[in-house]
Amino acid sequence: QKEVEQDPGPLSVPEGAIVSLNCTYSNSAFQYFMWYRQYSRKGPELLMYTYSSGNKEDGRFTAQVDKSSKYISLFIRDSQPSDSATYLCAMSGSGGNTPLVFGKGTRLSVIA
Amino acid sequence: IAGITQAPTSQILAAGRRMTLRCTQDMRHNAMYWYRQDLGLGLRLIHYSNTAGTTGKGEVPDGYSVSRANTDDFPLTLASAVPSQTSVYFCASRQQPSSPLHFGNGTRLTVT
Numbered sequence: 001q002k003e004v005e006q007d008p009g010p011l012s013v014p015e016g017a018i019v020s021l022n023c024t025y026s027n028s029a030f031q032y033f034m035w036y037r038q039y040s041r042k043g044p045e046l047l048m049y050t051y052s053s054g055n056k057e058d059g060r061f062t063a064q065v066d067k068s069s070k071y072i073s074l075f076i077r078d079s080q081p082s083d084s085a086t087y088l089c090a091m092s093g094s095g096g097n098t099p100l101v102f103g104k105g106t107r108l109s110v111i112a
Numbered sequence: 113i114a115g116i117t118q119a120p121t122s123q124i125l126a127a128g129r130r131m132t133l134r135c136t137q138d139m140r141h142n143a144m145y146w147y148r149q150d151l152g153l154g155l156r157l158i159h160y161s162n163t164a165g166t167t168g169k170g171e172v173p174d175g176y177s178v179s180r181a182n183t184d185d186f187p188l189t190l191a192s193a194v195p196s197q198t199s200v201y202f203c204a205s206r207q208q209p210s211s212p213l214h215f216g217n218g219t220r221l222t223v224t
Contacts, residue, residue: 042217043116088155092209094210104153
């Protein structure tokens with residue numbers, strides 16, 4: 001079993017829809033959880049950053065972490081065509097300089 | 113604007129040639145990383161450096177070398193390029209272990 005699993009999609013939704021993106025993981029030591037957005041021919045950019053369990057909201061984006069289920073989610077409300085990108089989850093433990101472990105990314109298209 | 117600069121943005125290279133990908137950051141981050149991103153495989157860590165003067169191997173280090181002579185620069189060298197090294201290469205950095213990564217915009221390398 002890979003450390004982080006993420007459905008690659010592609011996922012296609014109409015403009016205005018609520019989008020749910022998810023990752024599961026196997027390492028219970030993970031404490032820091034991130035979502036990155038990557039546009040075509042660009043580097044990943046940080047979208048959301050959370051520590052341990054709980055929810056975090058930023059505008060139309062909500063990140064959820066359920067450590068008991070080893071499951072994280074990113075919700076996008078009122079999705080826009082400009083949200084079309086690849087979304088990568090990433091996570092790391094709290095011990096030392098452990099590199100981030102990334103999901104493979106989910107490709108999202110929001111159709112106007 | 114503070115960030116990570118990668119050069120070149122793209123390159124076509126003959127197999128067997130030597131190539132250095134450059135990465136410079138102006139955020140004074142301690143840790144720097146090199147990833148390659150391939151379709152279906154996601155981001156894979158090649159090498160990393162937790163602080164100037166130290167380096168470490170990631171998931172796919174073979175055929176690559178790095179150096180970290182100072183805080184700002186972290187070049188990646190392919191000693192003798194092979195076609196399987198055709199990929200998009202991303203440099204990233206972060207200030208401390210719990211911080212998220214900041215990425216450059218990548219170098220698209222084709223080895224023929």
